Amino acid sequence: MTAGTAPPSPPPSGAPTAGATRQWRGVVAEYADRLPPEVGTGTVVTLREGGTPLIHSQGLSQRTGCDVWLKFEGTNPTGSFKDRGMTTAISAAVTAGARALICASTGNTAASAAAYAAKAGLTCGVLVPRGKVALGKLAQALVHGATVLQIDGGFDAALSMCRSLDESEAVELVNSVNPYRIEGQKTLAFEVCESLGRAPDVHVMPVGNAGNITAVWRGYHEEHAAGRTAGLPVLRGYQAAGAAPIVRDQSVENPCTIATAIRIGNPASWGPAIAAAEESGGSIRAVTDRAILSAYRLAAAQEGVFCEMASAASIAGLLELADAGELTAGETVVCTLTGHGLKDPDWAIAGAATPPVIAADVDTAAQRLGLRDVA
């Protein structure tokens, strides 16, 4: 070594220095004791997902007579609940020696898989329905370096192709048919119980490929079985009316809804989703696109929460339950808002007037903002 040259510093460990204040560690580290050992004992691929806010809604509480809370999953690292299951699925895949990942997606799974694959140094292939993926989600998959293929067909065809590739090729499928995805996603229920100090009476959520309702039910069940909560919630799942195979009890060939994230005609977790709803004493029903759009606007304009269209199906469902007199006054209700509205700003802009252009003049601005009497 040349005199005066500092020795190379050791590679950064990622460990906090003494005196650092606490940071949420991600769902694998936070819930290691409640996840399969394969997930937490090897390499953990995390972007510190989970730890999302449970936001009280005064407006929806007043409207429904219940105590309504919004679990906003849009604050996850890639902007949706998928990150909870992706950290577990990809950690298990890396520990098992996988080099390549694949998934079918309406957008969010692709965005999440691409980000975690980038973090882990794996290749990622995603198959999406042509022309039916929100631009923000496509941008995420691309910027994280995934290979994106648009399928001339819907999500169901894309998932079927991925299942075949999983069998024939050396690739790890990270859709929610991967058991580690469900394991990670159940942590949402853990957080809700910890935030409330109990299980809610009712939990409302959108249903697409039906993995999430399956996962959340498992989470509540485990909390209850471990004696951490006294009760179990009633689960209320909502599909979009034009993409409601579970409600109609038959697969839908050409699903159609503005909520592209849940535009699915043949959900992979169909059976487990029905079991979850029934065991909980709840239901899976459909809400119209009109009701979803109105709930989407309400969430943004009255609650300050910009969620994506599919997420608003839970608020639309809540309002429908309230209008039908199916909620009991004073019940604690949680709605999952599954993803962030920024992923698909087109709908937000489409519903608003174009902002006027004015001269760079304070008086004009004050007048146009209604801050001064015009007279």
Ligand code: F0G
């Ligand atoms: N909400 C959003 C924002 C979603 O992206 C999805 C599913 C769901 C709800 C429904 O959850 O499938 O577990 O019933 N998106 C998947 C995807 C299909 O490819 O991103 P589910």
